[in-house]
Amino acid sequence: MTESVEETAGPAGTQGPGSEPAPAPEGGYPAARLRLLQDDTAAGPDRRAALARLTDDWLAGLLTRHATAAGLSGTALVAVGGYGRGELSPRSDLDLLLLHDGRADPGALAALADHLWYPVWDLGLDLDHSVRTPAEARKAAREDLKVQLGLLDARHLAGDPELTAALRSTAYADWRESAPKRLPELHDLCQERAERQGELQFLLEPDLKEARGGLRDATALRAVAASWLADAPRGGLEAARTRLLDTRDALHLTTGRATDRLSLQEHPQVAEALGMLDADALLRQTYESARTISYAADVTWREVGRVLRARAVKPVLRGLLPGRGAGKGERSPLAEGVVELDGEAVLARTARPERDPVLVLRAAAAAAQAGLPLATHSIRRCAEAAATRPLPVPWPAEAREELVTLLGAGTYTVPVWEALEAEGLVTRLLPDWERVRCRPQRNPVHTWTVDRHLIETAVRASALTRRVHRPDLLLVAALLHDIGKGWPGDHSVAGETIAHDVAARLGFGARDTAVIATLVRHHLLLIETATRRDLDDPATVGAVAEAVRSAGTLELLHALTEADALATGPAAWSAWRGGLVADLVKRVAARLAGEPEEEVRPADEPTVEQQRLAAEARRTKGPVLALHARAETPTAPEDGSGTDESARRPVGVELLIAVPEQSGVLPAAAGVLALHRLTVRAADLLVLDPGGASPVLLLSWRVAAEYGSLPDADRLRVDLVRALDGSLDIPARLAERERAYARRARAVLAPPPRVSAVTGSSRTATVIEVRAQDAHGLLHRIGRALETAGVAVRSAHISTLGANAVDAFYVTDPDGEPLADAAAHELAAAVESALG
Template sequence: MTDETTGGYPAARLRLLQDDTAAGPARRAALARLTDDWLAALLDRAATEAAVSGIALVAVGGYGRGELSPRSDLDLLLLHNGSADTGAVAKLADHLWYPVWDLGLELDHSVRTPAEARKAARDDLKVQLGLLDARHLGGDPGLTAALRTAAYADWRESAPKRLPELHELCQERAERQGELQFLLEPDLKEAKGGLRDATALRAVAASWLADAPRGGLEDARTRLLDTRDALHLVTGRASDRLSLQEQAQVADALGEPDADALLRRTYEAARTVSYAADVTWREVSRILRARSVRPTLRGLLSGRTAGRGERSPLADGVVELDGEAVLARSARPEHDPVLVLRAAAAAAQAGLPLATHAIRRCATAAAAAPLPEPWPAEAREQLITLLGAGAPTVPVWESLEAEGIVTRLLPEWERVRCRPQRNPVHTWTVDRHLVETAVRASALTRRVHRPDLLLIAALLHDIGKGLPGDHSAAGEPLARDIAARLGFEPRDTAVIGTLVRHHLLLIETATRRDLDDPATVGAVADAVGNAGTLELLHALTEADALATGPAAWSAWRGGLVADLAKRVAARLAGEAEPDTGGTDEPTAEQERLAVEAGRTGGPVLALHTRAEAPAEDGAQEPVGVELLIAVPDQPGVLPAAAGVLALHRLTVRAADLRTLDPIGNGPVLLLTWRVAAEYGSLPDAGRLRADLVRALDGSLDIPARLAERERAYARRARATLAPPPRVTVAPGTSRTATVIEVRAQDAHGLLHRIGRALEGAGVWVRSAHVSTLGANAVDTVYVTRQDGTPLAETEARQLAETVQAALL
């Protein structure tokens, strides 16, 4: 490629991209101008050589908007009036496209007459949207101007038909890509709230039918574009996905302190775009619905026009109009500070969106006349009503948040707003998770005596995230202060504080502690204090887990929490612990297996495939597999069994180990596993038993087989940035054993390595409780010396260090 074809463009482009003083819109515009000049020169030279006239080179799409990111493709349309020979036009096009390809730039190109371009637009919505951003680069400007004029006229004429099609495309893309504001690795362009949606809003505005809320929209779009620019420069490729391994570098390039700050700013931008899109599409639907209704003679005589329905009262100062909750004509938000909460509660209860103009009127009034502190009783009741409305709460809350009302009512909300959660178990950002927890809690309000306390605790349970230290401990004083400001009595604020402080207590204890140990139940009872708080905590635990994500709750976990709650309730009532059907007594099948193992002196297995019980919302839990193993107590049972499962590609989701002596011939270990096949079908129980026998007698070298498997897996697996494992001693949780907690990335043979380390340390595993949440394993093991006594503090610490070293 010669200097004649490049014109020094590559060197100038490289200098511009390497210039740290040029960034953002200025760099995109400069890059577009530089590219414009180069392509215009190419066109002039090519047109002269091919002796072609009546042509124009047009930029469309993002390039047409003059927003050229470092690795963006060039969307080009070569227009010709049809007078030139088609061969000459094709030769001219080759002289344009090949220099672009030679530089390694991505190119989306077409050659058309104006009539052909308009026909292509009628047949393809994406082509029509691209023409709305058409910009002249070279050749005959009249051709470009005429096409632009025709494209806009065609768009406005076809908008009633095309806008629903565009909306459907946006919805399909959102379902496929997810919501940008909640994704740990978002696609900045395709996800909901991304650059595609911002472009769609421009198209809606160009139709003259409706327009998006403009507040902050352009800044949000600029922020997304800046982030994509930095991503292009960091990766050196045309990528729109903000991957985890690149976030720190992108943050540094944008001057953000860390990757979390980058994600938060990105989420804020996406939330602005997403909210604008929701409001705009709602308005488009209303307008198109009104256009489809023919005015009746009665309507004309009464003065009512199509699309302007009757006002139906919803609450004092709030009415329904055209499918939205709006303020009544007599409403005076400047004299009624509770009106915004009343309107929000009424909208959510009716399942309606809250009109944007109503929110903005209330926001202006609230800024001038905020709620007194403590809040009046009506304000508190309206907030509780809003939180208790179920799923319709979410869009109403998002509207309030978009207009700044939530942080005005609850200043502490600003810390959790758009805050990312890097644990993959979590589906939502912190603020959305809190709202989702309230939604889940609203379905449980019939189970508790104080639903108001449950809903407020659900909204505030993670309010301490973002502060140093344990977020539960940090959140308790914040929750107490907020509850007092809302007007709750001191006794109620104390309950809310306790719920926030201990919102993880039941789930962590039930899945990681031995419920047969009296110290376990006693510790929970001491923390909770009374039956009323326990009732609320049980419901909050379920709501929190359901709102976290599918990996955080199941019928099995729910059963464990219910078992613990019953035991604690009995302790608080001064009664003997109830027969809960939990782990205190073996089931008939467990007893049978233990007897058989004691009689034969070898392992006995049972493998069951079953669907979990339906969840409370009616959804069926995934099919689960339960594996029961009974084997006479002997060294190495836990690592052997775990190793065999790993060899057969069974992922352990939960496990429980206990000791029985069913016929008095000596202890039998009973292992209850919840497993899933990594891929393929489940292994045969007979093969599992045969391998377990070989593992126990030493003829099957499990460590060598697992090492071989890990080497093979490492060659195929994508590297993950997982934190190192952490093994700690949980002091004071048992009077009869030492409790070791292991937190690590779930991996092949993890439980086998833990078991081997414990066996090598010469301790006796009294019981074990394994829990896997997404990619994170949390395993709790109760160990003693061989004489059955707990380990000394120094011994316990050394054991934890030994296990941790085995996992590194």
């Protein structure tokens, strides 16, 4: 390896006040530097090296000229950190150490330093600098790990080369002597940084340097190698690091700033600068590079932990614990041909992967079930064997069972799967995986890339296997449910075909293959129907029953729906959503069983609370409000050890509003909530129309305060009355709020809203579905557009998922009839135009 941690050799410097004016930039360096950066033919490692050489010559000239003029000897200018490695990105800072033998006059030495530092500052370049003797540098390194690591990259620029050579020699000797004690400290720094910055391979706006799998980790691996205690896997590591450096170069040139964060708005320009097809190609390459570095770091730190345990060095690296079974050097059987050794799952001495193509899956399943990492050398032996003797197609039953066992191991599945993927075994076993590998998901609701989301869904599904009769079908469907995202068009439709082929490849029978394909095709059916459709409409239940066709498939689809949502991110699942899905499943199960449908309360038969509010609204001839505080039930951790407090949902409020039927209620109520900074998490609107009494609109909202405390119900009622009688100008107030919000809010790159008419999904009304970026007053604008169109909203189902609003409105014409298809599409276009 050729890199160490990119840290400075001293405290960061900034230009401060002084009586001496800053010297003008020397020679032609600024112009030459600019020409190099503008040269389209120079890029990548060659440009970084050329920029370093150019800067070397400039700084060496400065030192030689001013040291000679001052009659100073016994000094040397040394580059450290990234500059020490001879790699300079366009806006990289310069890490410099002015080394001296201690004999120079302090005043003359300070003047020499000024002649070096001020020209750098005058060019607008960041500078980390220090002035030290070799003994002082060595002392600083002993006291500060970052300084010690920076000295590993010390490179002579000018002056006395013996000073630099002596410093490098002692720096490496000191590091190797102290490494057993300091490597745990370095590991903790890496862990803390990862917790703070996240994993580069999953971030939409990653920090190319600081995030886990970034340039800091790549350079930390060189420091480990320099200790002679362990070394990183070399395959692809240098190429991955180079790609991240190239991306950072393009980012610097695109933004003109010394930034390492790849912001969303910079993706297209950086991709173009690198000659890539589009922003997704840029992200995918970035994720692949980060994954290579992360895997190398995992393997390296595990080896460091093993070495330190063997030397009985304490403390053991955080998170790298010894195996739970066999003692040091002892082998404990895990499965046929697989044993535990020194905290890893390894191939037994008698194992012959070239004769046993199922061994790789057996070893992976055994490792995951035991909660152990799978040794790198064992994976590579299996990869070499798989190249010459792959699994037969269709797979034998044992191979299929081992895959299901691996998928059902819970959280331990993830590191084992990642190890297989790093060595190319996943795409060899499942060729269709290549299209989803490292594929980004730009919807902020999603936490993971497509491939990691599939594994996370299997992890979540593994906790639900006791709820289904066929856990194997559930786990395989979880692994494949988004496999179609690597293809154009509707990923569910494409995924159905791919899943059918993969299931057959795995050796499932025709009936099981059809079930897996159906689960993939309809993996979004339950959640979308439950949150966007009227469950009291018989057509809703009938459509779902027709799609799933059997109670067994429905049972599996229910579990898959929950696992998929839980693996998506914290905004995708809640007790409320789970309740809606469960209610839908119950009704569909009854339909499939041929049982008479459970009698449901018609919309005009209200609950006791609704009756009270409706009666009060009729009596007062005005709106009546009721607030009920509620909190979502915390989820339980997968190990069953009580409540996971980190999963607790914020407390929200159920707001019921009853209003005598009149025009403008929906936009008025939505506007009042927006003015009071209430975020609508979900909502329903129903018309209560009992015989002999005037109709009442009932709005049931689930809201949460955007910030601060919840408003008083009386204040909401007063504002609603004013909105309905026109004395409160909701559009003007919201426009003012949006202007104020825009001044402080960060711009979000969001796709345009999409409004569609879902014809044929209800016999009594027309369904208008709205998908848009959630924003202040969105529901108010939708309501106004529907009112302007002259349609009646008979019911509405509002759902907010992260930053996205997905709403369904059941509308009729003034006579209470569904709209004609042409009119429905015109209405959808009008609403979309109002939101654009």
